[in-house]
Amino acid sequence: MAATGACFVTGGCWSVFRRDMKSATGGLRTNPISVSTRPSTMSSEQALAPRVEEKEGIEKTISKRFEDMEVSEVERRSLQDYFQQSKDLSRSDGGPPRWFSPLECGTRLENSPLLLFLPGIDGVGLGLSMHHHRLGQIFDIWCLHIPVMDRTPFTELVKLVERTVRSENFHSPNKPIYLVGESLGGCLALAVAARNPDIDLALILANPATSFGKSPLQPLIPLFDVMPDQLNLGVPYVLSLMTGDPLRMVMTTAEKGLPLQQTVGEISEGLGALSAYLSVLSDILPQETFLWRLKMLSSASAYVNSRLHAVKAEILILSSGKDHFLSSQEEAERLCHVLPKCKIRKFANSGHFLFLEDGIDLVTIIKGVNFYRRAKYHDYVSDYIPLVPSEFRQATEEYRWLTIATSPVMLSTMEDGKIVRGLAGIPSEGPVLFVGYHMLLGLELAPMVLQFLAERNILLRGIAHPMMFNRLRSGILPELSTFDTFRVFGAVPVSGSYFYKLMSSKSHILLYPGGMREALHRKGEEYKLFWPESSEFIRMAARFGAKIVPFGVVGEDDIGQVVIDYDDLMKIPYFRAQIKDLTNESVILRTESSGDVANQDVHLPGVLPKIPGRFYYFFGKPIETEGRKHELRDKEKAHELYLHAKSEVESCIAYLKERRKGDPYRNLFPRLFYQATHGFTTEVPTFDL
Template identity: 75%
Template sequence: MAATGACFIAGGFLPMFGRDMKSIAGGLRTSFSVSIRPSAVFTEQTPAPGVTERGRFEKMSEADMISKHFDNSDVAKLEQRSLKDYFEQSKDLIRSDGGPPRWFSPLECGSPLDSSPLLLFLPGIDGVGLGLILHHQRLGKLFDIWCLHIPVEDRTTFTELVKLVERTVRSENYRSPNKPIYLVGESLGGCLALAVAARNPDIDLALILANPATSFSKSPLQSLMPLLSLMPDKLNFSLPFILSLITGDPLRMAIANAEKELPLQQRFGDLPQDLVALPSYLSVLFNILPRETLLWKLKMLRSASAFANSRLHAVKAEILILSSGKDKLLSSQEECERLCHALPNCEIRKFIDSGHFLFLEDGVDLVTIIKGVSFYRRAKYLDYILDYIPPTPSEFKNAAEPIRWFNSVTCPVMLSTLEDGKIVKGLTGIPSDGPTLFVGYHMLLGIETIPLVLQFMDERNILLRGIAHPMLFKRSSGGSLSDLSRFDIIRLVGAVPVSGTNFYKLMSSKSHTLLYPGGMREAVHRKGEEYQLFWPEQSEFVRIAARFGAKIIPFGVVGEDDFGQVVIDYNDLMMIPYFRDQIEEVTKKTVKLRTSSSGEVANQDLHTPGILPKLPGRFYYLFGKPIETEGRKQELREKEKAHELYLHVKSEVESCLAYLKEKREGDPYRNILPRLFYQATHGFTSDVPTFEL
């Protein structure tokens, strides 16, 4: 069983292969670690060779453990998994398979940290429990993973499966009451997760549902049940091909390598091997779902869908739904919208080009999805600083690739200031160590943040953690705000909702933090207000920065007026009844900020101005000389002293803006056309010159 690499845990039906013990939790069944061998003998004993017991890290601080456990350098060492591994390990797992449904923990997940939450994977119609095989190693960095295995010949009803998972959930919640329990369910497993959540509203559950089968009543699989009932046993050999025609996924996954960014020879060299292996894959599929088992599972899907739908009103858990656009088994796209309206705490992420078996498709990374949605937490409430896991180099590259065109169009010029006051090209003047606070001007719609974050990572390997509006993190109660998936990259690179607590924690964690005191008032300014600062009167950030001895770096950025012009602003929109009603409705449903302020910087109505695009110019950034607060903690506790420094920072930002506005007049490549000509003659990867310093 080395190929399967799993340690089985009896999460239910214990009398079948172990003692039925009562725990101090009040009659809940306890779990036993057992080993699995090729003969499929399940015993309560020490794991056999090749199956190791879960270890723990040496005693150290939580921050050190997290840093060590999530070391990005480990990612390159991870073994690459493919669809082939799913079928190969499935063959081992279902061979001579007997007994009741049970949990197993894949060895490749590694040893979890003490702080890792539990993740229970609930399989789809196949029941094998290997649906996350492509994600085991990455998920093992974040979770303690148990996978549910339902043997081929098992005929446990859906309600009994619900009770099995429920016993495990209650037992583990009793053991670790302050940790969430994640239920990841695909298809049938999605119904199972919803049913358990509905029956346990007081337990902290986080659900990730991939194409849940709650829409089974509309599935083409309904028409397959009469056919299976009438099919003679001698025609069983054709069943895998019937399934492949319905799903289309085995063939699609087999040619996935042809879609990867691999050398041409390698790309098509591997393809024939995958196609040759396709019949054997279908053979394994037949062994997983023989006619009688498939018919049983389809009937279970029907009852599971009805069971889950009748209890949606009782579900209180936090939910993330992943839906595929090319799901031939279920109407997943329409269903995810229905569920999102029916469930109070729900987010959706859509995969337009994916099929039903989402987790087995190349290019779908569940860990990156969880990070982007800010769905990972290790306690009852999400901590945007302590629970944050930085992106790996490959994650950052993949996330940034679709927006790098914006860098090419704006061709940003970045200047920094050394300790002696000299202005230099590049980011040499930026301190490597934190805490460092960047305080600057927010351009129209905040478009300056894209080149800013990319350049800091590319040139200095510094992750800028921005403080952003809460609307980028949570769907409004009515769901009328824009799709939050467009902001996943912002959350992935470490942005946090604006709050005094989050700012304090960022400074205490020695982060490089990006702050815009002008906030939304600057980002959606009126006509003719470009490069004007709209800062509050209070010195909101100075005292906290001084408390941790942070360096404050004022900066300015210009170029929005070379990119677009506001032609319809807030004042114009409020004169039109239709837009005024929309603005008031959306603003009413969002978090109120700066409620104690008044005037220009008070809580702003949410709106999008009308912008007339221009022939793109260029973006220019200037980071001023770092302002030290080290050793000034006591001094800056005084309100007057803190306000003086606050006004000094504001003045420096205005000076940076004035410098850039003047100097860009001497840039021969300010317009996009001269830049394109320069790159055409010098190479499109060459740096375009700018004005003389």
């Protein structure tokens, strides 16, 4: 097996709450924190409705078919919803800290792990309200609520959370427990992890307050201590952290260029919302509570920093670039150097309350980092969470200009051998194995994967190079976050076991036998296959009766030309040393192979861009392996079929190279003129079939 080449080079290429006590809990079902008491998560209507059987598995529980997902994707909640729910919850604020479970969470997956949300300075516990629906499909969610007038010290909060963690670990010792903490909650999560290194914990920390000593509010604590309660300057400050700049909400509306009457209406509505936000924040964070929480942050930061050496948990840190409360990005780097199993994702334009911002989707982030698991280790197949329409739209927008510039033409072959435009000839039922040519820099990947989803609702699960998933050491390779989109779309690292699992799950699998050597080819090697001598995938395909679809892609010579290749770079000492360093940062594949395909050195060739031409894809007639399992155990028979598949790929490439000569819209300018006259959403014609 091989990886999907060196795609890293291109970077981007790719609620309702129900009340138990209607007059008290403000839309929540709550319980005091206790080892023996668990939050109730089911409303009376839910109790009467039949539940989806958990054994149906991840694919059936979350998603039926891609085109049906729009129906199930609910409208995202807003900051206004957060404030309204916070107002309801703060109406009855007596009692100790307690857990509650959001009732709008959907039916969970089988064996879903527990997620404990630990709030920030507001203490409400609704910081994930914009994410409850999607998170509730893959987690059992409990949120910690710290009442406004509660004065439980930080160390006691740590013990309360710790008791819950130990109790749930006792009930389900083979499942991880997720601790999601923002700001103060991040300190809580780290403290619990330091005290429980033997429990399987996965921490997601959003702007953790371990750097509170550097916060601009730290020296102002004495001033707040003597300030009259009536001023309560903490409220507008916290509001500015949640909205960036409160006036920005109004100014953004004025800059939209809407009709005057509509602009005035929206500005009035925005000013009214700001006034309401200030009122709610005054209830959530009165001056005395705000001061208490600031002092707690100070003690929490000192407590955790003295115990970081004891933290053994798996950690994902989400850091904001415009956090005016904490030096979050610097702190994330510091923590990552101290903590052994730590990953960072950066959000340059986000503020302190990351989870309350539009455009932030925690489930998508978790998927991109491969941070979701239901057992001790992450499984790229059984733990994969299917796409939702918003993720598809985001990827489509990300690669929009590549698609416009290359205007892909896709051809497929029907069972009777007829060639048609589009993907009608692609088998609907898996397992199906796609084997083909890996274009320069892997540029063909994004348009192909997106078109399969858009036209046929088929997700191609790519078998990819390990450098897209982990590194042996840090260095000059692109950050792993560069490949988050690929992981969201189901890429798995090259592995015999994962190939087997994808086959057994009847997936549509994308495999490039030429791997990195093909995607980083030399000058004059375009459209040349670099397949191994051994028939790597044939017997596995025959074992499951998979259809093998050979395909070819051309067009790289229409968008760029290699002018400096691997051989040129190796002649220069500086670049030779750089190539060695790059290669040593990642796992090296095919060390046992010989010949060209064994050269997996990582490098970036020099490419001279051209005025964009067009990409052409041709999927040949599927090769059947059903019923040939015993026949193809014979090495000679398997190798014969392997060579046949390779020959079919070469035939597809040759067909495209010849037929594209007759395409009047092969060049960019005729295509743009056609779209200008027929509409930019119109499909541009190509050569006659």
